[in-house]
Amino acid sequence: MLFVEFRFLWFFLAVxxxxxxLRENRSRKIxxxxxxxxxxxxxxxxxxxLLMASSALDYxxxxxxxxxxxxxxRRGWLILSLCANLGTLAFFKYFNFFVSSAAELLxxxxxxxxxxxxxxxxxxxxxxxxxxxxxxxxxxxxxxxxAVSSLLDVAAFIGxxxxxxxxPIVRASAFLPQLQSLRxxxxxxxxxxxxxxxxxxxxxxxxxxxxxxxxxxxFDSPAAYSASSAWLGVLLYGIQIYCDFSGYTDMAIASARxxxxxxxxxxxxxxxxxxxxDFWHRWHISLSTWLRDYLYIPLGGNRGNRWFVARNIMLTxxxxxxxxxxxxxxxIWGTLHGIMLVLHRxxxxxETRPARLATIVxxxxxxxxxxxxxxxxxxxxxxxxxxxxxxAKSFVFWQSxxxxxxxxxxxxxxxxxxxxHRLNARGVFSAWWRRxxxxxxxxxxxxxxxxxxxxxxxxxxxxxxxxx
Amino acid sequence: xxxxxxxxxxxxxxxxxxxxxxIAVLAFVLVCAALNAxxxxxxxxxxxxxxxxxxxxxxxxxxxxxxxxxxxxQISPAIFDRVMGEAGHPTRTFNFGINGMxxxxxxxxxxxxxxxxxxLKWVFIELDELETRRIPKAEASRRSLYxxxxxxxxLVLRKILDGDDQRDARDLFFFxxxxxxxxxxxxxxxxxxxxxxxxxxxxxxxxxSLGRDGDGYVPQIKTMSEAEAVAxxxxxxxxxxxxxxxxxxxxxxxxxxQWADDVRKAxxxxxxxxxxxxxQTKFEFRPESGVAGAVMPFNDAKGYPQLYRNxxxxxxxxxxxxGAEEFTRLIADTLSRLINDGRIQ
Numbered sequence: 013m014l015f016v017e018f019r020f021l022w023f024f025l026a027v028x029x030x031x032x033x034l035r036e037n038r039s040r041k042i043x044x045x046x047x048x049x050x051x052x053x054x055x056x057x058x059x060x061x062l063l064m065a066s067s068a069l070d071y072x073x074x075x076x077x078x079x080x081x082x083x084x085x086r087r088g089w090l091i092l093s094l095c096a097n098l099g100t101l102a103f104f105k106y107f108n109f110f111v112s113s114a115a116e117l118l119x120x121x122x123x124x125x126x127x128x129x130x131x132x133x134x135x136x137x138x139x140x141x142x143x144x145x146x147x148x149x150x151x152x153x154x155x156x157x158x159a160v161s162s163l164l165d166v167a168a169f170i171g172x173x174x175x176x177x178x179x180p181i182v183r184a185s186a187f188l189p190q191l192q193s194l195r196x197x198x199x200x201x202x203x204x205x206x207x208x209x210x211x212x213x214x215x216x217x218x219x220x221x222x223x224x225x226x227x228x229x230x231f232d233s234p235a236a237y238s239a240s241s242a243w244l245g246v247l248l249y250g251i252q253i254y255c256d257f258s259g260y261t262d263m264a265i266a267s268a269r270x271x272x273x274x275x276x277x278x279x280x281x282x283x284x285x286x287x288x289x290d291f292w293h294r295w296h297i298s299l300s301t302w303l304r305d306y307l308y309i310p311l312g313g314n315r316g317n318r319w320f321v322a323r324n325i326m327l328t329x330x331x332x333x334x335x336x337x338x339x340x341x342x343x344i345w346g347t348l349h350g351i352m353l354v355l356h357r358x359x360x361x362x363e364t365r366p367a368r369l370a371t372i373v374x375x376x377x378x379x380x381x382x383x384x385x386x387x388x389x390x391x392x393x394x395x396x397x398x399x400x401x402x403x404a405k406s407f408v409f410w411q412s413x414x415x416x417x418x419x420x421x422x423x424x425x426x427x428x429x430x431x432x433h434r435l436n437a438r439g440v441f442s443a444w445w446r447r448x449x450x451x452x453x454x455x456x457x458x459x460x461x462x463x464x465x466x467x468x469x470x471x472x473x474x475x476x477x478x479x480x
Numbered sequence: 481x482x483x484x485x486x487x488x489x490x491x492x493x494x495x496x497x498x499x500x501x502x503i504a505v506l507a508f509v510l511v512c513a514a515l516n517a518x519x520x521x522x523x524x525x526x527x528x529x530x531x532x533x534x535x536x537x538x539x540x541x542x543x544x545x546x547x548x549x550x551x552x553x554q555i556s557p558a559i560f561d562r563v564m565g566e567a568g569h570p571t572r573t574f575n576f577g578i579n580g581m582x583x584x585x586x587x588x589x590x591x592x593x594x595x596x597x598x599x600l601k602w603v604f605i606e607l608d609e610l611e612t613r614r615i616p617k618a619e620a621s622r623r624s625l626y627x628x629x630x631x632x633x634x635l636v637l638r639k640i641l642d643g644d645d646q647r648d649a650r651d652l653f654f655f656x657x658x659x660x661x662x663x664x665x666x667x668x669x670x671x672x673x674x675x676x677x678x679x680x681x682x683x684x685x686x687x688x689s690l691g692r693d694g695d696g697y698v699p700q701i702k703t704m705s706e707a708e709a710v711a712x713x714x715x716x717x718x719x720x721x722x723x724x725x726x727x728x729x730x731x732x733x734x735x736x737x738q739w740a741d742d743v744r745k746a747x748x749x750x751x752x753x754x755x756x757x758x759x760q761t762k763f764e765f766r767p768e769s770g771v772a773g774a775v776m777p778f779n780d781a782k783g784y785p786q787l788y789r790n791x792x793x794x795x796x797x798x799x800x801x802x803g804a805e806e807f808t809r810l811i812a813d814t815l816s817r818l819i820n821d822g823r824i825q
Contacts (some may be wrong), residue, residue, distance in 0.1 A: 018658070455499040458507030462665070466515060470622060470668035 013054040014475065015263040016217045016468075023051065024267060027173075031271055037194040041168045044271070048173040052137075056426055057178075059135035062100065063171055070145045071166040074152045076427035078159035086153060093149040101142045104134055109338025137177030139335055143302055145170050148305055157185045165191050174267040178260050178475055180278040180298035187273070195272025203453060205269040209444055210460060212262025216475070217468040219429065220256035223248045224473045226418060234403045234414070241418040242406035246386045247426050248418075249393050254282065254477045257296070281437040283385070283430075286377040288352040289360075291385060303332050307366055321357070326350040336392070345391040352384055420479055515666050520676040521592070522669065523625045526578050529593055529687035530696065534574065538598035543573040545696075546590050547606025550755040550797060551577025554804040555604075555811070557695040563812035569819055571602065575696030578689070580618070582611035583732070584635050588627035589741050600748035602815070606741060607752040607763055607775060610639045610732045612652055619655070625663050631738075633660040639731035699801035700794045709790040716758050716788060716796075720781050723760035732771045740773045749824065751815070754779045756787040756807060758796035774824050776814055778807065786810075 013020050017161055027047045034040045049194050053060050072091040077086055102110075111128075118125045148166065151157045160166055170176075230245030237245065243376045258279040265275045278298050285291035308328040313320055326347065332345020390407060394400035406412035435441065445453065521528060536542075545555045555574035564571045576593065586606065618624050633656055640652045658800065691698040705710060728736070743750040750773040754763060762777045781788045787810070792803030799807055818824040 018661070450496070450500050451503050453501040455507040458504035458509075459511045460514065461504075462508045462511035464513075465665045465667050466519070467670045467672070468668055470625075470671075471620065 013051055015260065015267070016213060020456045023047075024270075029272060032197050037192075037422045038164070040195075041164050041191060044173075045164065045168045045171060048168070048171040048176060051173040052171065052176060055136050056133070059133075059138075062135055062138075063176075064167070066097065066100070066141065066145050067167040068163065069093065070149050070170070071160070071163045073160070074159035074166065077152045086087050088316065090149060090153045094146065097142045097146050101138060101159060102310045104132055104138055106334075106338040107132060109218070113340075140179045140181060141170055142174055143181045143299075144175070144184070144267075147181075147302065147306070148188075151183065151185050157188070160188055164471060172268070172273070174264040174273075175269075175275055178257070178264070179296075180261055180264065181302050182275055182298070183302075186276065190273050197272065200272055201269060203446060203450075205266040206457060208262050208269070209266035209460050210457070210464065212259040212264075212266060214464055214467075215255040215259030216261065217259075218254045220259060220476075221473045222467070223252050223425075226422065227252050227393075229416060231403070234399070234406060235412065235414065237406070237414040237416045237418065239406045239410040241414070241416065242403060244402065244414060244418045244422050244426070246390055246407050248422065250283070250382075250386055250389050250424065251429055253389065253392070253476055254279070256473075260475050281433060283382060283433060284437055285381050286374050287356050287381055288349060288384065289356050289433075291381060292349070292353070299332065299335070303328050303335075303360075307331060316357070322354045325353050325357070329353065341391045341394050344397070344400075345388050348384075348391065356418070443450045491731060496605050501698075507645045515669070516664065519666060520667050520672050522622060522672045523675045524623050524626050526687060526689045527581075527589060527623070529684065530576065531558075531596075532684060533686055533690060534593060534598070534712070534730065537574075537598040538596050541572050541574040541598065542600055543571040543602040543604070544576050544593065544598075544600060545573065545604040545606075545753070546576040546586055547591070547604075547753070547755075548581050548586070548608075549579040550757065551604075551606050551753075552579060552689075552696065553577070553698060553700045553794075554755060554807050556697050556699070556800050556805055556808045558693055558697075559805050559808040560812045563809050564816060567812070567816035567820075573695065575691075577696065579604075580615075582608055584610055584632040584735055585627045587731060587735055588629070588632055590739055591742060594742055594746045598746070600743075600746060602751060603743045603746075603748045604751050604753045604811075605736070605743075607728075607736070607777075609728060609752050609763070610635060610735055612640050612643075612656070612672060612773060614652065614655055622668075625659050628659040628663040629662075630660065633657070634684065635731050635735045636667075638734075638797065639729055642729060642731060647650070669700055697804075699804050700798060701801055702793065702794050703800055706792055708795070709729050712758070712790065712793065712796055715719055716781055719758050719760045725762050727766055733765055736765070736773075737770050743773075749773070749774060751824070753811070754798075755778075756784060756799065774818060778810070778813065784810065 013023060018154050027044075030043055031040055034043060049060055052063060070093055076089045080086055080089075113127050117194050148157075148160075148169070152159045165188060168191055169182070169184060170186070172182070193227050227245060227249045230241065231249070234242065234245070265277075267301075268275045276298050278296060280294040280297065282291055282295035298360040308324055311324045311327060312320060313324060317333075329346040329350030330343055331346070333342040333344070333349070336342045336345070387404065387408065390403045391400045394403060445456070448456075521531070543557075545551045545557075552575060555573075555575050555577065557575050560573045561571050566753040576589070578589070581589065583606075590603070590605065601673060614618070615624070619806065636656050637653060640649050640656070643649060655786060690696050727733075752773055752775045754775070754777040756778045758779075760779055760781060762779065764775065777782055787799065787803065787807055789803075792799055792806065794800050815824070
């Protein structure tokens with residue numbers, strides 16, 4: 013069930029009406045949990061047991077961590093949780109990748125091995141709910157939060173349907189307290205949530221799904237296209253992935269908000285970033301902060317000499333890339349970001365630019381950053397390294413024997429979307445719809461939805477981040 | 481970025497909330513209806529092109545055949561006009577048969593065709609039960625969506641609810657309701673808008689589906705293989721034994737009554753045609769149904785054995801070019817006989 017489908021509307025309407033008609037918090041949580049499991053089962057009910065097992069295990073580990081103060085025992089429980097969570101993730105997501113990579117390595121060393129990969133179905137959202145789940149046990153282990161005595165709470169947190177399958181990655185310490193208090197409808201920002209949902213819907217259904225066929229055509233046979241089309245194709249993919257993912261996030265945040273829960277912000281106009289570090293403060297923020305707090309800092313973070321810090325950055329970004337999927341293209345995507353983060357860190361230490369040059373440098377930095385991000389998207393989208401190589405050659409060196417063209421009018425669409433992105437960042441669209449009576453807002457909303465539906469494609473493209 | 485900054489609403493009430501929901505739904509419905517009326521006709525493969533062609537040449541025709549591939553491949557306007565002319569009833573015929581176009585889609589297209597204000601004398605409508613089934617390959621297509629207006633959908637829904645087979649009724653009911661909702665909400669209609677803008681002022685080429693003479697007839701050259709012929713004959717024997725006279729369902733009757741009235745309002749005479757298919761069920765309307773129009777049932781292997789010979793058939797439902805010519809002549813002869821006898825005017 014996708015947020016953009018009609019059936020989600022009916023599903024959410026039922027969830028919303030029953031949820032707010034229940035008086036007790038416990039009943040509401042039971043209802044939410046049932047609905048969340050139904051939502052997940054609509055995709056594949058068999059993997060529901062995996063989700064339940066993950067919730068039960070982390071609840072149990074949390075309870076065990078609360079019972080003992082012995083550091084060795086506590087560490088043992090944490091390791092059990094990490095092994096179970098990461099082991100499950102590794103099996104479903106990386107088994108075939110590791111096996112085939114090992115076979116390739118052996119073949120390269122002159123030791124050809126016969127290997128068998130498995131036909132494994134990737135449970136949707138496993139990367140997300142594993143991280144939700146792990147944040148709970150790690151925070152309890154670190155003493156940042158107390159273990160929760162209710163299995164219902166832990167299960168409802170991990171399985172909460174708006175964020176379960178594609179984030180934002182929610183910390184237990186931020187969400188569990190919300191679950192434990194009775195939410196009041198009177199403080200729900202209904203108008204804001206409805207507008208946010210519609211904005212997310214437009215981003216996903218109108219923009220991302222609108223450019224998807226063009227992007228798919230280009231990436232299916234990049235060698236057939238000219239170098240200028242490579243630019244357009246990659247730029248459009250940048251737009252597609254942003255609108256697809258941030259659109260999903262907007263709808264997730266809005267759905268949660270309508271039920272009285274706040275999810276963390278995941279995007280802050282990433283394409284306005286002026287360097288790669290800035291980009292990671294704006295793109296998939298819930299993942300970047302998760303990696304920072306649960307991987308980068310435990311690795312040593314910024315402490316130690318520059319090589320040690322560079323190692324930490326590179327490891328974090330490579331693993332962050334691998335988190336997206338079992339393929340070398342993702343590892344390279346993470347590595348490219350890591351390299352640029354290390355270089356930017358050095359640059360920031362050396363840089364002593366005069367104040368009057370700051371604006372000029374900023375203006376040069378912005379296109380350079382977007383350019384670099386686009387280069388990294390090539391690896392993110394490519395099916396393999398050869399495929400990425402063909403596109404990168406065309407995009408970076410303007411070398412392509414292809415003659416097909418995407419079409420000049422797409423440039424105007426890119427420019428227009430860029431202007432909207434910029435204006436939105438300046439808050440041009442952020443408040444005017446709050447003015448006026450609720451009746452006027454309701455009428456305007458109904459009209460807007462009717463207009464938006466004209467511009468959506470007849471067929472939806474699945475959310476890109478569902479595959480992760 | 482839309483942050484949750486709203487201050488708590490202390491004056492929230494359920495009745496006010498419901499009123500707002502009602503206003504939003506009403507606004508939505510009104511805008512959808514307005515857009516539905518304003519947006520250009522959807523660009524549907526073959527259908528739209530043929531409608532455009534017909535609109536441009538509407539004064540050139542006074543007789544139209546409308547229906548499925550059984551019309552498209554089996555009625556030769558040239559032969560029909562020749563035979564009618566020889567009988568002293570000159571006609572200028574257009575074949576508006578489109579592959580896979582069954583009622584109620586054919587009724588919708590007929591309505592669009594009549595809205596072009598043609599000067600018609602005869603309108604032959606292929607008679608068949610209303611099609612309610614899901615066709616897996618086509619169900620997600622725009623072709624299955626565009627005719628789902630309320631008039632057509634209500635007919636289909638009523639037929640589903642009246643049906644004896646309730647096993648698939650719920651699934652079909654939701655399927656057609658969802659298509660109606662999608663069509664009413666104009667989902668994905670930007671494609672028609674951009675097509676319309678990009679073709680503004682441009683003359684579009686005549687569609688290939690109009691055939692070599694540009695009259696909508698495309699004959700099928702193929703004949704049946706030996707194995708196919710054996711299977712066909714066995715099936716036909718069974719069908720002849722099981723032949724029956726069956727009244728069409730009430731919803732189908734209602735649909736044909738509407739279409740017959742529309743045709744008559746346009747100044748033409750409706751004639752219902754059953755093509756020579758293997759199925760030997762002869763449909764008829766109840767006398768009290770109010771559907772006034774002659775029915776020409778040619779799916780009668782005993783009455784029209786010449787149309788059931790292996791060598792003139794492509795398959796159980798379709799005739800090849802030779803068969804189509806023979807069938808067309810037979811229709812023209814029947815019509816002129818009916819006119820001469822004064823049974824039809």
